[in-house]
Amino acid sequence: MTQTVRSADGTPIAYDRLGDGPPLIYVGGATMTRKSDPDLAKLLAERFTVYCFDRRGRGDSGDPMPPGAPAQNEEQAAAAEVEDIAALIAEAGGAAILYGMSSGGALALEATASGLPVTRLAIYEAPFAEDTPAQRKGAAEYATRLTELLSEGRRGDAVALFMSITGMPEETIEQIKNMQTWPALEAVAPSLAYDAAVLRYYARGGTVPLESLAAVTVPTLVMSGGDSPAFFGSAAQKIADGVLNGEHRVLAGQTHYVDPHVLSAALVRFLR
Known part of the structure; x- marks a missing residue:
């Protein structure tokens, strides 16, 4: 059953909760909704209470900004999405694991660096580019x-x-x-x-946020696919090297469209 939590600015954020165990919030990537990856959610729900949510502007969640405005107001837009995750963490009991896919990984990284009560962080192929x-x-x-x-x-x-x-x-x-x-x-x-906005295309050109990585002190798993373009692995290694307690793991034979069974196995090994 879909539930709703209110973010700090009053925006309704829709989410589904499944499973039982430590809370894990799944932060989806571009164009993804809370229903985009049901197989992974079900696999993780065997060990965790999984919160799949619609990021603002998607599905059943609200969006008070005019179309296109977030890209012009990067800092405000990124902060709003961090507040959405903060509301979900509070709903989950006050602390949670974050798993972010693609641009959702960039958002999960931003949320963790901001000081939210994140217990562990896992990211798959945040699409940060080389700085040129x-x-x-x-x-x-x-x-x-x-x-x-x-x-x-x-x-x-x-x-x-x-x-x-x-x-x-x-x-x-x-x-x-x-x-x-x-x-x-x-x-x-x-x-x-x-x-x-969360990738900071205007201000940073979509490159790894090196200046904020040191603020991430929780155990962090940064994954990339062995058959993905090289920039995913390069970005993953930079993130793992920049956070206090990071590990880069390459999932052999995987691309950006990662097999949920392979991914869930890697997550469970890290999170248990």
């Missing part, structure tokens, strides 16, 4: 264009833009537009601005 002038320029251009498209109500174009920066071929994007899942992607398009 070209990367910073491209990231800023993406954030600007995303803001424009969302402000104009062009949700489909915003989703296509996001897919293009992930390296997806144009012909594949056109095929996806004809699938039954396309309307659902358009529905969550405004939340792409929050992903841009």
Whole structure:
């Protein structure tokens, strides 16, 4: 049964709770909702009380910001999403494990660095890029264009833009537009601005937040797939090296679309 908690600014955050055990909050990545990864949630629920939630601007959660605004107001948007996690942690009993997938990993890292009562942190392939002038320029251009498209109500174009920066071929994007899942992607398009904000595309160019890693003192597992592009592994190693108690683990044979059984096994080994 879906439940709702109110964030500090009054925004309703919808979540599902399943399983029994220590609380674990699953922070989804770009375009994901609380229902996007049911297999992993069920596997983890065998050992944990899993909280799957809709990040603001998605599913049944609210969003007080105008379309596109979060990308322009990075600090405010990132802080709001951290407050959403704080509300969920309070709902879970006052302390919790955080697991973040992709851009959700960047948000989980931000939340932990902010000092929330996180007991352990696990991240899979936070999409931080190499710090080069070209990367910073491209990231800023993406954030600007995303803001424009969302402000104009062009949700489909915003989703296509996001897919293009992930390296997806144009012909594949056109095929996806004809699938039954396309309307659902358009529905969550405004939340792409929050992903841009938490990755700090304007201010930092989507690179690893080296300056805040030292504030993460809890045991931290940073994972990447052995068959993923090299930048995922590079970012994972930088995060693991930068936090106080970090470990980088490569999941052999995995890509960004990681097998839930492989991932859950790695998480259980770390968290137990």
